[in-house]
Amino acid sequence: MVERAHERLTDAAAHWWFYVYAVVGFVAAVGYVYVVGWSVAVGLETLILLALSATLVYSGVDARGRDVSQPGLVRAAKLTTLTGVSFSLLAVAVALIWLLEGHPVVDVEFMVVFAMWLGLAVGAQASLYAVVSEEKRTRLADLVKLLTMNQRVLRHNLRNELAVVDGHLQNLETRLGAGDEDVAVARLHVDELLENSERTRRILDIWESGDCREQDAGAVLADAVERLRQQYPGADVEIAATEDAAVSAHPALEDALYEVLANAVEHNDESVRITASVRNPPGDDVVVEVADTGSGIPGREYDVLDQPEETTLSHASGLGLWLVYWTVRESGGSVEFADDGDGTTVRFRLPDATAEPGVWERLVARAR
Template sequence: MKYIPDLLHGRSATALTAAYLCIAAASAVAVDLAVASTIGVAGGWTPTRLVGDWLLVAGSGGLLYGAVTHHRQRAETARRNLETSNQQIQVLSRVFRHNVRNDLNVIQGYTDLLADRIDDERSRECLETVRETTDDIVEISEKLRVIEDASPERPDGRVDLVAAVHEALDVVDADGAALTVETPSEAWIRADDTVEFPIREVFENAVTHNDGATRRVTATIRENGTTTCLEVIDNGPGIPPDEREVLQAEEETPLSHASSIGLWLVKWMCETQGGTVRFDATDDGTTVRLRFESASPPATPTR
């Protein structure tokens, strides 16, 4: 059975208006006859009585045609603009990920060669700065690849969030940081394997951007019936208010933008998993909550 929106979708403005005029004109005749029959003057009914009704139907049909045509034109313009934007993003991403990264690899190679030939400490510090900067840009290109390759469709698989957290912690360089993990034995969520990227990014931010004398990070998993939440608390400097506002507004401007692609990766990748993310920052640190749809554990195979 098709619903009305399905029947209307793709119809031309002319076809929709013609259908409306036919139905409205027939309805006007039926209503007038019903009224005349009710008050007992059906015998005196003549088509001239419908002139006013048909004029009203014709006028409203013209308004309908104009509204549908205007809407279709705006939708077509938006579609073309979206296609152009997607093409531009794909080209820029390809150039950044391949062309720029190849150039960065060349810079890194020459930096290593120069490091072996330079003796003074000041020059070595400058080369180390160049190396760190190129490493950061290469890391950004990897994050862009993760975002570009992510499927926009909601996953239909399930992942043990507890295992995903421990796998992320194994990858993150947490040397010197005090990590506390409080989790149940398992916590299954509706997600796929790419959920590891936002989880890893949250832990990397909590550890790497923490300049405290003693870096402390606490991770807690709580199940609440239909949802499961991963809460990560650190005692770092926190996310600046303007960056949190950018993420909430979902829009960047030249004067208001996030300083790293990592926060966007966390937001986008969580949302593609059907989850949500919340950032709270105080003078004592930052709290990040990743909330996902809970899933039942896989059935244990029987022997």
């Protein structure tokens, strides 16, 4: 129990080790002046030691502000100590080599003290960076496992259970009639869950299989529009202009375009008009645009795509935009949203598959 309490105390005070190193450095600098005596050269040497000690104060503040566990901070403090000791031993070894070779050895005390605090200053930042990187790598590995498990659950368990519920709802409809309100509401929510689970599965598939292929952007857009017309026969949608454009994109490009088109239909009234186009500017990315005359996508819906993570205060209400985001990202392109008050324009920028590769790309191709 005493040992565990000591470990908890050590963990809680981990970042304070950097301040301790700094204080000892300040004391060593003052003591060095006292032992050697004052001179301009000694003053400059003392200033160097004080500056190195000040960097350790910064490391202590930096350690508190970093996203790192307390055990990680303890490990960083130990690595810092080891680096400082290693630098000082290196200075001693250099001094001994000079002595054995008959060279005059001057100011050994400063050289050893300087090497020690130089090692502590360098080791503090290097160890913090190493520990933070290691913990992030571990967290990412755990996240991949979680995503894999999530995909397996969504692909099998959840869909199977929802299919059972859907079957029982059909039986209830047969008994109570298709107009029963409770059954209709339950079926609506089951359908939404099935749709979201399917979209999540597709997003995970996109993330796992990042292989791109050459596609005709105009043909893909035409297929997405035809798919929309079949699903929504009354939709006012037209392809305004299509240029010959071969893009390098993920196979899910048609799904991403359909999501944007369907979003414009589902979130606006029947009077909305949708236009789609493909442009292939010389020497630039291929641009695929979908514009509508509706009320537009709320900024909070697509602003979350640029944030590091979703939160309870800022999150996308559906998964369609995430499917679009990951498809375009895995294609090596970008997606932009513009709302001018008269509707929303969603703009895909995709790599031109026929573009002449640059110097760096040609060197990489030759190396392969």
